[in-house]
Amino acid sequence: MSLKTSNVIRKKGFATTLRTDKWWLYPGLVVFGLTAFLIYGFWSAWQADFYWYSAGQEGFGGYLAPFYSPLLFIKEGVEGAAPMQHALFGAWPTWWPSWLPPSPSLLILAIPGIFRFTCYYYRKAYYRAFTGTPPACAVGALPRKPKSGYKGETGLMIVQNLHRYAMYFAMLYIVVFFYDAYLSFFRGGEFGIGIGSVLLLGNPILLACYTFGCHSIRHLLSGRRDCYSCSMSGNIAHKNGKFVGWLNKRHELFAWLSLIWIMIADLYIRMVSMGNITDLNTWL
Numbered sequence: 001m002s003l004k005t006s007n008v009i010r011k012k013g014f015a016t017t018l019r020t021d022k023w024w025l026y027p028g029l030v031v032f033g034l035t036a037f038l039i040y041g042f043w044s045a046w047q048a049d050f051y052w053y054s055a056g057q058e059g060f061g062g063y064l065a066p067f068y069s070p071l072l073f074i075k076e077g078v079e080g081a082a083p084m085q086h087a088l089f090g091a092w093p094t095w096w097p098s099w100l101p102p103s104p105s106l107l108i109l110a111i112p113g114i115f116r117f118t119c120y121y122y123r124k125a126y127y128r129a130f131t132g133t134p135p136a137c138a139v140g141a142l143p144r145k146p147k148s149g150y151k152g153e154t155g156l157m158i159v160q161n162l163h164r165y166a167m168y169f170a171m172l173y174i175v176v177f178f179y180d181a182y183l184s185f186f187r188g189g190e191f192g193i194g195i196g197s198v199l200l201l202g203n204p205i206l207l208a209c210y211t212f213g214c215h216s217i218r219h220l221l222s223g224r225r226d227c228y229s230c231s232m233s234g235n236i237a238h239k240n241g242k243f244v245g246w247l248n249k250r251h252e253l254f255a256w257l258s259l260i261w262i263m264i265a266d267l268y269i270r271m272v273s274m275g276n277i278t279d280l281n282t283w284l
């Protein structure tokens with residue numbers, strides 16, 4: 001009996017398993033979710049227009065689509081573009097290749113892209129879902145060449161070590177998005193609230209919950225010490241650790257919530273800017 005069982009367990013091959021639950025559901029949802037996000041993200045970045053809405057009002061305030069924030073340069077004369085005073089460095093640069101659309105989004109997507117791509121949670125998710133190595137616990141992996149085999153995060157995948165540096169830039173994005181949210185509560189200098197403001201405020205809150213649950217931040221704020229009770233800084237590190245640890249346990253949840261939320265906020269503002277939907281707000 002025991003011999004028979006061990007033979008079954010040793011059965012090899014991609015997706016073979018003794019598991020009887022729906023193990024395939026999770027990698028399937030990851031493939032769907034990340035593919036949808038990537039397609040939408042590249043499509044939105046490529047458009048180069050309709051990323052701003054202020055109902056034609058001059059002055060302070062307006063909605064800025066989050067995939068286009070921060071605005072480093074602005075191309076004038078583009079439909080749905082933000083006023084020039086929102087550009088950090090002014091008018092669109094002449095060195096930009098003509099075969100690329102003049103999209104402020106293409107200039108700034110690399111940092112958040114690298115941050116998410118190298119995140120410890122997303123690594124687990126896409127290694128399982130896209131490369132099947134393995135697709136789930138106790139499920140047969142895609143066969144690999146015996147000689148090259150698994151090399152861990154060496155070779156090309158050494159790029160994953162960029163995560164700890166991308167983390168600092170990701171924190172800047174939280175500040176920028178909070179500023180955009182602040183901007184969205186004004187139109188022509190008048191305070192108000194709209195669906196767009198709520199979406200733009202939720203974006204940095206969820207991004208902060210995701211970012212401060214980062215494993216690198218947990219190490220930075222509460223790791224690297226042998227004794228918490230031996231010094232004042234140890235006590236502070238312990239308190240930080242409790243907060244960051246709470247977020248860290250929910251890192252997967254906030255990874256998805258922040259990803260979906262930013263996509264919805266971006267799409268919403270694009271639709272409002274194009275005139276496809278009407279923003280419900282207190283300025284009407």
Ligand code: FES
Binds near residue numbers: 119
């Ligand atoms: S581990 Fe996920 S953001 Fe750093």
